[in-house]
Amino acid sequence: MTIVFWILAALTVAGGLAAVTLRNTVHCALAVTAAFAGLALLFLQLDAQFAGFAQILVYIGAVAILVVFAILLTRGSETAEHGVFSRTWLAGLVIAAAVFAVLGWAVLRSADTLSPEAAAPxxxxxxxxxxxxxxxxxxxxxxxxxxxxxxxxxxxxxxxxxxxxx
Amino acid sequence: MLGEGILKGLAETAKNFAGSFVDKERLTTVEYPEQKLELPEASRNFPFLVYDGPEWQAGLRCVACQICEKECPPKCIYIEKSKDKKPDFVGKLQIYPAKFDIDISVCMSCQICVEVCPFDAIKMDKEYELSTDDRFGGLLLDRQQLAKSNEYYHKIHPTEASEVDGRLAEEKAKAEAKAKAAAAAPPKPAAPAPAAAATPASAAPKAAPAAGSTKTEVPPPAPPKEGEAR
Amino acid sequence: MINTLDQIFVLLKHWIVGLLPGSLGAFVGILLSVAAIVAVFPGLFALTTVLERKGLGRMQNRIGPNRTGPYGILQPVADGIKSLTKEDIVPVSADAAVHFLAPLVLVVVVFMGFSVLPMGRNMQLVDMDAGLLFFFAIGASTELSIFMAGWSSRNKYSLLGAMRAVAQMISYEVPLLMSSVAVVMITGSLSLVKIVEAQNQYTWGLPHWYIFTPWGCAAFVMFAIAATAETNRSPFDLPEGESELVAGYFTEYSGFKFALFFLGEYLGMFSMSGLGTTLFLGGWSAPLAVLNSVPSWIWFFSKVMLSICVLIWLRGTLPRLRQDQLMNFAWKFVLPMTLLNLFVAALWRFMGDGLLRWIVCSAILLGAYVVVGRTEMRRKQYGPRSYRYAE
Incomplete structure (x- = not known):
């Protein structure tokens, strides 16, 4: 089970990383889709069928298509000539770290309140x-x-x- | 009603589907290699050389006059004259083609060579299964491949062939009559025997070009008319 | 004996699994089921291609392929050898990675759809609580692979085809889902196994298939229309319209990748037919109570093949739609009718048994069809075509 989890986690994280680092916008959109798929599979692995299928149906079936259409219908499909990082990457990093910290804090705190041996409903x-x-x-x-x-x-x-x- | 047309269409295709199993009339497909359609008599594609008699080399009507070579619009005919002579169908000595090639990958089937030929030596063929794995050598037909018997010509274009035969027979008869007249004439102007012996020999070659020239003048108007009539 | 024949594949699998120790057995069991699906449906695909070509030929008063093998039966073999040995061309300016991935994603995703279809009594790979949802979720991801194929080829025809395909599939996914929801409302379950079981009952020897109810019949027609569009079949084959787009999104594919697209299209047809069969035609249940002794999987596959034949028949009959006609048809006719059908299905559910609900539900649906049909026929997009200059 943990092996499956690690594979899925790697897929999701790789997809997310590729989405922000790749130069071609359409490649980014496809990488985001891979991340969505990984997330959906993680939901399924947790036995949350509805959430998993809804994730596939809505995110891969609709949102990804919408993103791709938006890229193609605007002029964003050209490959970026310079680096993909914006100048304010430092600020972005700080904000991302802050959001991550808040989420992590919330997750860790909620873990305290739950007894670990409680069966998943x-x-x-x-x-x-x-x-x-x-x-x-x-x-x-x-x-x-x-x-x-x-x-x-x-x-x-x-x-x-x-x-x-x- | 919405959807009515779709139902009608479905009924039509269903009728076709079922009908094609029952009714042979519906299936118009000719399964080619096994079944072949009879070609119309006037159909043509590439030229061939006609020969009389059983031997193709002896019977070729072509005298290598090279008119067709010069008239051919895409220049697909190549002729080399022979150095020696041999008798043609009338019996006169003629040059014959030492080489007669037609590149049928270039030929455009215009039939001009046939129309200009004064000797009815080149005609249009119906053969269409010409595919070959060698597109240069395989489609360049030499005189042996081009030579086809008069019987074959009769088989593919019966009416035209009998017309041609009639004309040739007439000419032959005329030529023979002339030769006879020429043979009969010399004794009248009394001449020394050696000279008399020499004249028929010299008269014959002279008569031959004369016959040839009359023929070149007469037939060319005729073939187009035949073509129109057909 | 009859029972054994019905369950023969299940028993065979259990026997093989029983030979192996615990965890390996479970793994091999899954592998066997997957292998069966992966073997059977491409086999059916091969059969269908020759069937389609022969059938279409007959509809057009032709003979169809008859050169390879007796009656042309070996045609798919010849096609397979040809596509395997053909040169695999990737255009220079194409996006090689995406170009390579697109057919793979398509085929894998389409294969996954089969995993929830009950192909016989106890014959499904997984009995999911949300099987129908899974099926549609998987179906929605095929759009992305088609887009990938079209975009990565760097060809205007491919891209146009892909855009058309995606627009069409998104539009028709809505009526497809809506018409299936009616079944879910009546059955009260998203599990395809439960849906089939709900239909596997008989009164006076006749089955309780949903197509034999007013709402089910209407939903089936809508489902068939939407499924045809969803699988890009004629008359909805705009994405690959040969006359204007060469081959649509797979213009730049050759050799085996092209064959994979072809396979994906046909597998999509099979899975859609399988779903339609499961939802409306009673899945693996026999059409008459007396025919129950015939193995259930025979019924499932014959129903699927029958639907495929109808699809071929439609392809042989109807001309291709225009893009605006396609969209108008989806959003202005099929979608409102499916919404109304949802309402009718709810009425059916709560009106109780009796003749009254038959009359009321049929009247509503027929009335709506007549009214909508009449008004639409009067409008330009649907009525007989008028020409400005031709007359």
Whole structure:
């Protein structure tokens, strides 16, 4: 089990690193996809089927495609001529380290409160569905409304105005 | 109704599918190497040389006049005249082609060589299975490969061949009549025997070009007419 | 005896696994199942190519391939040898790594889809709680490989084909999912095994397949349309439209990589047909109660092959759509109908048994179809084509 974990972790980290260091933007997008896939497999390894499949479906199936489309439709597909690092890489590093520290701190603290021998709860997809439409129905509906509004907005932005010559 | 057209189309293809198993009329495919379509009589592709009689070298009608070589638009014919002479179908001594090559990879099947030939020696063939693994040597046909019998010509273009045969027979008859007349004429102007012996010999070569020249004048208008009629 | 025949592959696997010690046995068991999938479906692919070429030929009043072997049966062998021995060309300006990865990713991902399909009683690689979700998640990743192929070739035709493919697959994934959700709503499970079991019941000797219900029939039609588009089959084969894009996203592929794309396309067809069979045609269950003695896997594979034949039939019949027609059809017709169908499926679920729900559900669906069909037919995109200059 640990071997599988290490392989997946290596894949994810390598994907993430490649995404920020590669020069070709499309390669970066594909590397991000590899990282997404690694993450999804990590979820699956933890027996979180729904999260894993949703990760594949949403991130690989939609977000990665969206990113790739955005790269191709804008002029970002050209290879960067100079280095890929921005001038403010130091600030970025500090911020990333800070975020990592906060996350690590939170994870370590939550580990204290959990007893290590507690069995992982078996969560079926059905339970998630039930929870979504009973206890969390209000947040779900709000999110749905927000997304619909965003979509309508996007359609309006993309639409030609009346009288506007094509 | 939406989707009605799709159903109609599906019915049509289903009919085709089932029908092709039942109805032989539907399957128009000719399975080529095993089955072959009869070519139309007027079809043509590359020229060949006609010979009379059983022996191709003896019977070649071609006299190496090189008209076709000069007329050929893509210049795919190459002829070398022979040094000696041998008798043609009429019996007169003629030059014959020592070399007659046609590069059929260059030939454009225009039939001009056939139309200009005064001796009906070159005709169009129907043979189309010419593929070879040697694209230079294999497609350069020499005179042996080009030589095909008059019977073969009759087989592929029967009407045209009998017309040509009729014309040639007529000419031959005419030439023979002339030769006979020439042979009969000399005794009238009384001459010494050696001279009389010499004249038929000298008259014959003279008569031959004369016959040739009349033929060159007469036939050229004729073939195009035949072509139009066909 | 009948039971043994039905379970023959399962028993065979258990017997082999039983010969081996513990952990190795489990590993070999998985390997055997995978090997079976990897062997069977490419075999079917070979069979389908020759079937398709012969069938299409007959539909066009031709004979089809008949030179290799008796009746042309060995044609796939010849094709295989040809594609294996052909030179593998990678364009100079192509992105070699991505160009190489694209066909691999496609085939691997498509193969993974088979792992959740129940191909017979107890014959599935994994019985996942969220099998359907897994299937769609995997299906969504094929788009990326197609994009990789199109982009890495550095060819405008490839890129155009890839863009078309991705746009089309994203558009039709929505109705595909929506039509399957109706089944999930009725069954109450995402597990494909449970979905088949729910359909494996008989009243008066007739099966409870979902296609025999109003909502199921409508969902099946929508699913078939979306699945055809999802697998880039004619009439939705714009991504590889030969007349305008050479071969679409795999223009720059030759030799075995081309064959892999071809394989991927057909495997996609098989997995989609398998899913359609599982969701709507009762999976491995027999069409009549009396035919239950026939092994279940025979039923599954014959249903899949039947759907493939229908796909071939459609390919032989319909001309290719235009891009705008494709998108209009997806978003303005198929998607609204699937949404309505979800509502109808919910009605069906809560109206209880009886004739009333049959009448109500059929009436809603038929009415919507007629209304939408009429209005769409009157509009330019769907109605008979009018020409500006030709008349």
């Amino acid at each position: 078996a969560v079926a997809v059905k339970d998630i569905g039930n929870a979504l439409v009973t206890r969390y129905v209000l947040p779900l509906e709000i999110v749905a409304l927000l997304l619909t509004a965003a979509m309508v907005g996007a359609v309006i932005v993309a639409m030609h105005e009346k009288g506007d010559t094509k």
